[in-house]
Amino acid sequence: MTVRVVLADDQPLVRAGLRMVIAEDPGLQVLGEAATGGEAVRLARDLRPDVVVMDIRMPGMDGIEATRIITADPEGPRVVVLTTFDDDDNVYGSLRSGASGFLVKDMALPEILAAIRVVAAGDGLIAPGVTRRLIERFARGPAPFPPPRHRVPDAVTGREREVLTLVGTGLTNHEIAARLVISVSTVKAYVTRLLAKLDARDRVHLVILAYEMGLVSPPRSR
Known part of the structure; x- marks a missing residue:
């Protein structure tokens, strides 16, 4: 079964890189791209993908609010947050908003593709080592x-x-x-x-x- 994906990121280079790699994978297909959270919500509703790969920091509606809206639909797609771990304190908020996992932008592209498949299959993606880093990161915050x-x-x-x-x-x-x-x-x-x-x-x-x-x-x- 082909996993249908929507890419939501305000950085065109990030979207282009993912789109190129996904195009080479017969098991994945990009249905559309969004540069804002609002566009991601609209594409999730109109295209009905299996997974939305969501950035957090985007103009207008951010990825956390977009994730909350998308996952409120029980028939909607699953969401994987793609963010920069070192400077983004909103990862926990994104998980609470309904995301099924998160990726970091310095991961190898094949690992990101594998993560998309994991989430599409119905599992959550939260690697033990990353979980511990996440907890330690937030423990230093307010x-x-x-x-x-x-x-x-x-x-x-x-x-x-x-x-x-x-x-x-x-x-x-x-x-x-x-x-x-x-x-x-x-x-x-x-x-x-x-x-x-x-x-x-x-x-x-x-x-x-x-x-x-x-x-x-x-x-x-x-």
């Missing part, structure tokens, strides 16, 4: 993580709570299995149940919920 806004539902068991906490810290299924001394398949089963019980769209959403429920706190700088 309290980006709000106080706990939700309680853990009673339907979540003690073991599922443990798994959710470890997912929130960025551990992989293999790392969680080693930590809890259980099999990887058992971890996958717990994650699947958590997705259903918490009405979470993907693993990225579980990470956000772990913070919002107060199960995980970012490290504080000394």
Whole structure:
């Protein structure tokens, strides 16, 4: 199946680079390009792509607001934020707005293409190492993580709570299995149940919920 993509970035060179690489991949197709958040919303509605690759900083409506509008449609495309990690403190906000993951602009283009496929397949993209860097980055900023806004539902068991906490810290299924001394398949089963019980769209959403429920706190700088 061909993954249909809309590119949203105010930098023509970024869009051109992605478009050229995608054109060489038989499994991906660019349906359209947007230079603003408003254009991205319109193309997502009119073209119905599978994935929107979204920049954050664009003129007019930014990528976070555009992501919020696009993902509010349950039949709409999934969104991957493409941003500059070192100087963009809005990544967490983009994930909370409904993005299924984020990429950084210094990633190799083949890695970006692979990430688009992962998100199109229904998974969230939040690599463990990047998760930890993200947490450390925000910990140096002005309290980006709000106080706990939700309680853990009673339907979540003690073991599922443990798994959710470890997912929130960025551990992989293999790392969680080693930590809890259980099999990887058992971890996958717990994650699947958590997705259903918490009405979470993907693993990225579980990470956000772990913070919002107060199960995980970012490290504080000394």
